[in-house]
Amino acid sequence: MVFESLMRPLRAVSKPWEMLFYGIFVASIGVFLGYWIFRDKADLVMIFLTVFAVIPLMFHTLRREEQADMEEEQETKMLKRHSKVLFFYIFLFVGMTIAYVMWYVFLPDNMSQMVFKQQIITIAQINSPVVVGDAVSMGLFTKILFNNMKVLIFCILFSFFYGAGAIFILTWNASVVAAAIGNLIKLGVAKYAATAGFTKMAAMTQTTTYAFSRYLFHGLPEMAAYMVAGLAGGIISAAVINKHFQTDKFQRIMLDSSTLMLIALGILFFAALMESFITPALF
Template sequence: MVLESLTNPEMAEKRRWVVFLLGIVYSSLAVAISILLFYQYAGLTIVFFTVLASVPLMYNTIKYEEGKDLEIEDERLLIKEHGKALAFFVYLFFGFMVSFSLWYALLPENVSESVFKIQSDTIREINSPVSGNAMNIFGTFSKILLNNVKVLVFCLIFAFLYGAGAIYILTWNAGIIAVAIVDFIKAGMGSVSILIPQAIFRYMIHGVPEIFAYFMGGLAGGIISVAVIRHDLRTAKAKHIMLDSLDLVFGALVMLIVAALLEVFVSPLIA
């Protein structure tokens, strides 16, 4: 209840840096609790406790955004309003990512490798070099896009079934990206002052549109979920709510296509 009282959707939309700091606080508490109490399973419990702290804000925001569907008729204005929530969701994600990166980089090596082992193993599984062959490049693009669409579908389903369930997937991704960035810096040759922005740019150039897309999908699923609970789909606003959700999903798909293109053609050039 203490963490829940720190902010609300209206405040979060206006003071995004507060949300960024909350992301750092939520995830740092999760790391500390996991190391002290659940060291053997820390890779999973870090995600669990971060999600646990974030759910009240996420769910209250989804309810707040669904309320806008009932009040605002103009679809363009409605998307603009949703953009405020999506922006602070991204700030929350960045807070998680910065926190996980710092913990992974600053903890003793044997501790960090144990705590973030699951994330490191996941990176090794999904990493595959992109060759210059046109067919291989197209295959890589298709594979990345298909994988990202699967994640989007899971965000939709989790958000619909659990309201704020999509935050679990996004917290997991924050840990993956954080570990990837730190590993890139450690493996690099040259000044840290150059490697840090290089690593951030390498992963964020496609990571930002991906995460934005997942939040759009999560918001769409969450809006429908809240509408079902409130019986708003039985009212005259049902068509408007569904159209708004479809617009969010379509926008998310466009963002994922852009992200996949950037990951295949731009990110590999930043070595």
């Protein structure tokens, strides 16, 4: 298919920064097709259309990683190889987020409210007043950590049962984060609407930088944890599909996947600390 021919797994791993533009492109196509064909359900349809465009690339990449696990004996070399895949996952996530933010901000209000309807509802459900205090912060940390761990488990399960299934969770999170960022930017635009010239440009730049920093500061490590977990589940899935579980090398694959899951848990713990204690202090 056309999307599959635009980016090959080897190119994506060797030049992960190109996934930034790929993410912007496929997410933008998803937004317009979703609104054009399924206007009332565009908020969810655009996610599925974006996922459909990315799944072939994810599937072939996971197969390559699983094959590498079969051939490579040193765990450190395997983790170094997986880190390259993680980078292209991150660039893909950032690209999709940028695209969704762009369309949330630039589309007319009535159109953006329809395209991001479910995302806006989700943000309203998870937002709560910030209360200062060590006990409250620790309670918030526990809540965030356990909630994120549930998402992590879903990433592993989705990747295991659907191969590249975790990309759905990542795309959905990109759209929710983008709606939150876009809302902050729109508030800034309204605030500085009366200004003009350099002052307005500087204010818009500051608002945009603040909005992205506010959510990606802890959001990127959190997404990285989900990506690592999804990679682990996907590698096991590829091994099962290729019937490598019947070979002696399957133990090596399981060891590598278990290591990735532990790394994902460590990153998730760190991201929860950032979201609970550091982000409220900085922003």
